[in-house]
Amino acid sequence: MTDRFPDNDALAKLVAQARSVPTPKVSVRAEDIRAAVKAEERKGQWLRWGGGLAAAAAVLLAVSLVGDSTDPTTETAPVTTPSVAAATPVDKPHVVEPRVDEPSPAPAVEEPETPAPTKPAPKLAVADGITITTESGEDPVVVSQWQIEVSAGVYRIAVEPTVTSTFHVKHRERTLDVEPGTTVLFDDGRIEVEHGNAQWQDEAKADKPDASALAARAESEMAGGNRAAAIRTLTRLVRMYPRASETRTGLVDLARLRTATGDRDHARCAYELALQRWPNASIATDIRRALDRLGEGPACKGLRPK
Numbered sequence: 001m002t003d004r005f006p007d008n009d010a011l012a013k014l015v016a017q018a019r020s021v022p023t024p025k026v027s028v029r030a031e032d033i034r035a036a037v038k039a040e041e042r043k044g045q046w047l048r049w050g051g052g053l054a055a056a057a058a059v060l061l062a063v064s065l066v067g068d069s070t071d072p073t074t075e076t077a078p079v080t081t082p083s084v085a086a087a088t089p090v091d092k093p094h095v096v097e098p099r100v101d102e103p104s105p106a107p108a109v110e111e112p113e114t115p116a117p118t119k120p121a122p123k124l125a126v127a128d129g130i131t132i133t134t135e136s137g138e139d140p141v142v143v144s145q146w147q148i149e150v151s152a153g154v155y156r157i158a159v160e161p162t163v164t165s166t167f168h169v170k171h172r173e174r175t176l177d178v179e180p181g182t183t184v185l186f187d188d189g190r191i192e193v194e195h196g197n198a199q200w201q202d203e204a205k206a207d208k209p210d211a212s213a214l215a216a217r218a219e220s221e222m223a224g225g226n227r228a229a230a231i232r233t234l235t236r237l238v239r240m241y242p243r244a245s246e247t248r249t250g251l252v253d254l255a256r257l258r259t260a261t262g263d264r265d266h267a268r269c270a271y272e273l274a275l276q277r278w279p280n281a282s283i284a285t286d287i288r289r290a291l292d293r294l295g296e297g298p299a300c301k302g303l304r305p306k
Helices: 008-020 030-043 046-065 201-206 211-223 227-240 245-260 264-277 284-294
Strands: 130-137 141-144 147-149 153-159 167-171 174-178 182-187 190-195 198-200
Touching: 153 167, 174 182, 174 201, 190 198, 190 227, 198 201, 198 227, 211 227, 211 245, 227 245, 245 264, 245 284, 264 284
Parallel strands: 147 167
Antiparallel strands: 130 153, 141 147, 153 182, 167 174, 174 198, 182 190
16 A cells, blocks of 8 residues: 555545635636537538647646646636537528419400391382392282282292282292282292182182082191181182171181181171071071170171281
């Protein structure tokens, strides 16, 4: 023991002397050292980081061991470390501006085409109450106020019931007689009677049936559902044979056909004409009842309302 350690008294004095020296105040903080090291690392200065660390350790060791040469009442100025925020530049954030699409131009609005003004149909010099409409083809040639001449085409001819004479339509070598109260569609020689009575003159001359033949033809046309043809045949029967027994039944049938087609005024005229000619007939009571159902209407002149 005496070979390895000094005299106990001397050692005790040395220890007492060391304890009597006050611990110096250290103003360098470990946080400051770490902040400085991190700032250096960001700048990539690795060599200075090692030297700074060694210097800091040496300062701490020197202050701890050399207490005699340091005035314990003197404070060391704090070490100022550079600001990390000031040393490290902050990139300005990249702001993506929103894309605003320009509005598409509005489609051009086409102005509607203004139809060319139509030329009014010329007023034909025919009798009042006669209307002729050219649907296709050339306009008809007026021969007189009671007759026209047409070529190939489509024409609508309407003769009002107030007209006092038959109207004639000449087509090539034929002539069509259109009675008052008739509307007929003329299509290149073919006719379609919408209501009333119209007949080619050559057919009328060649076809002169008696009352029974006309009554039988009307019966056949009614049975076949051909109301327009039956009305024409019955009208012909009444005009050709006004006092025949077949005409009495024919007037009742004609009135019923007119009622079925919605022509109430012509139906009323047919019933009234039957009563005028046969007021005491067995069917007179049925005719009066039919007239009551039709109600009042314009006065009649024969088969036509005035």
